[in-house]
Amino acid sequence: MAETSGETGKQRVKKRAIAVSVNVPAEAMSYPVLIGQGLLERLGPEVKRSSHGVRKVALVSDENVMPLYGAQAITSLEAQSIEVSVFTVPAGESSKTPERAVELVASFVESGLGRHDVVVALGGGVVGDLAGFAAATFMRGIAFVQCPTTLLAQVDASVGGKVAVDLPGGKNLMGAFHFPTAVIVDPEVLTTLATRELSCGMAEMLKHGALFSREHFEAVQASASGILDDAEQISSSLVGASVALKAACVSRDPHELGEAGKGRVVLNLGHTVGHALELLSGYEIAHGEAVGLGLRGAARLSERRGLCEQGFETMMTTALDTLRLPIDLDNWLERYDDRAMIRAIHADKKRSKDAVSYVALEGLGRPSVLALKPAEIVGILREGPSGC
Ligand SMILES: NC(=O)c1ccc[n+]([C@@H]2O[C@H](COP(=O)([O-])OP(=O)(O)OC[C@H]3O[C@@H](n4cnc5c(N)ncnc54)[C@H](O)[C@@H]3O)[C@@H](O)[C@H]2O)c1
Structure with missing residues (x-):
């Protein structure tokens, strides 16, 4: 910068x-x-x-x-x-x-x-x-x-x-x-801007941190309460840090043609399930809120698949809660049956044949792109948090 x-x-x-x-x-x-x-x-x-x-x-x-x-x-x-x-x-x-x-x-x-x-x-x-x-x-x-x-x-x-x-x-x-x-x-x-909209923006900032920088993830979480109470507290440098992380990724792969895991496809972290919930709710849930639920889902799937350490979903949920975002993923999943969820995920533009490119995390700053069928994604998410 x-x-x-x-x-x-x-x-x-x-x-x-x-x-x-x-x-x-x-x-x-x-x-x-x-x-x-x-x-x-x-x-x-x-x-x-x-x-x-x-x-x-x-x-x-x-x-x-x-x-x-x-x-x-x-x-x-x-x-x-x-x-x-x-x-x-x-x-x-x-x-x-x-x-x-x-x-x-x-x-x-x-x-x-x-x-x-x-x-x-x-x-x-x-x-x-x-x-x-x-x-x-x-x-x-x-x-x-x-x-x-x-x-x-x-x-x-x-x-x-x-x-x-x-x-x-x-x-x-x-x-x-x-x-x-x-x-x-x-x-x-x-x-x-309404506080709800600030939370939505912070969901995307948290996503940038989760994908590329533990330091940014922690900075977003640490500054959330202050910003949500008083938007004047948001600094150009915090916004700039998020922009720089996204810009670096986009510059590597402007047209999303990169090999799975190496290009901007990782920016879809939280979006496969987030978009599905957004669509099924008739946009009752805001985009950033849906992404937040999707981030929790990605943390759960990553943990259940053994990609990351135990407690990862809890850590992500705490961060989302600090950002005053909805965290009730299971309630949202209960609203829609498997067929509706699968159809909504299939409608997502990232599908290739039957599988979708699902962005998981091996830890903060370590994305991993999996080819998963929508039914597998829904099945794993419905199992609930690890230990349940
Ligand atoms: N192109 C991309 O890469 C990309 C990435 C993420 C999201 N999106 C899209 O962005 C959309 C969501 O964007 P959004 O969350 O900004 O929603 P939005 O544009 O609907 O804005 C949210 C609300 O805030 C109001 N608003 C905007 N600025 C304001 C301000 N300064 N003060 C007071 N009110 C203000 C708007 O009128 C609106 O009511 C979705 O359609 C999503 O798909 C696109």
Whole structure:
């Protein structure tokens, strides 16, 4: 991670930003993820710097975020003589549909957006995935800048270039790789975020630690209570550490083509079961919460398979509890019968023939990818914690 300094437009106060570079060797490109308090003010200059010749921006946001941060974003863009068209979608997963993406693309056409213009996503993972998918398909792909406003989107959804919408049969089934030209992460916007959403973001941070760094896992756990009581306590360096771990993994395997265990497929830790529960609950359970339950499931399966030490599930459950995430995996599993669970896991895009690439852990920082049939996964999880 490199440190850069920036200037705020109004106050001309020096602000320090952390810059993480994400490399996409196959496309001979890289893009910066800039992290720092107050960085939203630098949206305009960053759009201009990353997209030469930009005249117009399609600013996509949702009905919660636009009233909070839309004006700041527009001011910053207009100060660079960029014309802004605003598109506000309803908040929540129900906006991540092909129909909504088509509406957006049609609106880009109506507003006269051209090949050298830019789509800016200002919002959580839903807005990022939806606006990114629209940017990927409009005129076969135009530039895209991410301004993630949830913790989950800051540390995870906006890094890696995956954009998608959901189909009735499963999440993210229609999507693309469309790498942003820049990602601007301003932790200040997290002060208006609901505590539940902060917990969800911390679930993904914990996942990064579980996969790549015991130190980060412990740092996330140690800072959780303070952050959940007061979002101002979240530091750019903690967010930056998570971004850097994900960015390093994505840079090794930008298009998820890597050999099992060596590529970005490991980022699916907690997601196979998490996505299934999310889908079956009709999205009653939030994505980060579902990932948390999936992390507990992965710890259980790893322990039951003898991959890691005894007590691993208990350790993971304690960490999730500290993050104030749901830990009642068994109650959630009881809600759905085997057939429903198996079908939901099969709908997950990671399947290959009958088996899915299931990410387990040999310990903190030691992922292991197993080819498992959904029935095996469900069967092992239903056995309950080791010792039961
Ligand atoms: N592309 C990827 O790599 C990737 C990775 C992880 C998750 N995702 C996707 O991200 C989505 C979940 O993202 P999310 O958890 O950010 O949900 P979200 O986008 O629905 O945001 C959660 C809620 O917070 C509100 N909100 C956002 N920022 C706010 C702020 N600063 N202040 C107040 N309210 C704010 C939103 O309006 C919404 O109601 C899922 O669809 C998931 O599949 C994508």
